[in-house]
Amino acid sequence: MTINKDQILINQIVKGDTSAFTVLVDNYKDLVFTLALRMLKNREEAEEVAQDTFIKAYKSLANFKGDSKFSTWIYRVAYNTCLDRIKKNKKHLNDVPIDEFTEHELKTIDNALQQLMTAEKNETIKKCIAQLPSDDAFLLTLYYFDDLSLEEISKVVDLTPNNIKVKLFRFRKKLASILKVQLEPEIIATYERERR
Incomplete structure (x- = not known):
């Protein structure tokens, strides 16, 4: 949706056109x-x-x-609604323990990821992201899967773009520790196939 099309729909909704709201919901419900x-x-x-x-x-x-x-x-509304739900349920999500990673180790894992087929890679990453705490998973999804810029994410979560950048780096390290466990069996299997 372009900004103009969204704004046209919003103007129609504000004037009482509920069918325009249905269109807006259809456009953003999956996200x-x-x-x-x-x-x-x-x-x-x-x-x-x-x-x-969507009610809010x-x-x-x-x-x-x-x-x-x-x-x-709408991302911001969804984010705040999720935070309210987490507080309401008093969920305590476990942090993923991480070892210290050097830039070289992170690049090695990135290179290993590139060897996987794109669909397989996305599925592996999604499964690994699901193991992260909520905020980590949310920010990584916005940045890597929804292609939001640092500025756009900062408006959603009300943090500075620089703060988002630092958090993404930390979350990427956590994700790397999970990916390393997931990828090692795949890398070993690939290596064994190549040696035959």
Whole structure:
């Protein structure tokens, strides 16, 4: 959706056109659900949070000024709704223990990832991201899968772009420790096939 098309829909909704809201929900429901699922790690709760997100968005749509893209605004609503749900459920997610990684080790893991087929790689990364705490998974999803810029992410989570950059680096190290465990069997199998 372009910003203009979103704004046209928003104007129609504010004037009372509920069918325009259905179109807006259809355009963003998959993104909102995916982000909720990454944070909550529970399908039913993610579905409920996605619904709550769109209810909140509908009620406060008149306040959307268009200072940022609508997608950024709806991400922020979804993010805050997920945080509320986590606090409500008092979920305590375990941190992934990490060893110190050097830049060389991170690059080695990146190179190993490039050897996997793209679809296989994405599936492996998604499974590994699911093992991270909610905030880590959320930010990595926004940056690597939804291709949001640091500035766009900073508007969603209300942190500076530089702070996001530092967090992404730390989360990438955590992800690397998980990927290393996942990839080592794959690398060994590839090596053995090549030696035959």
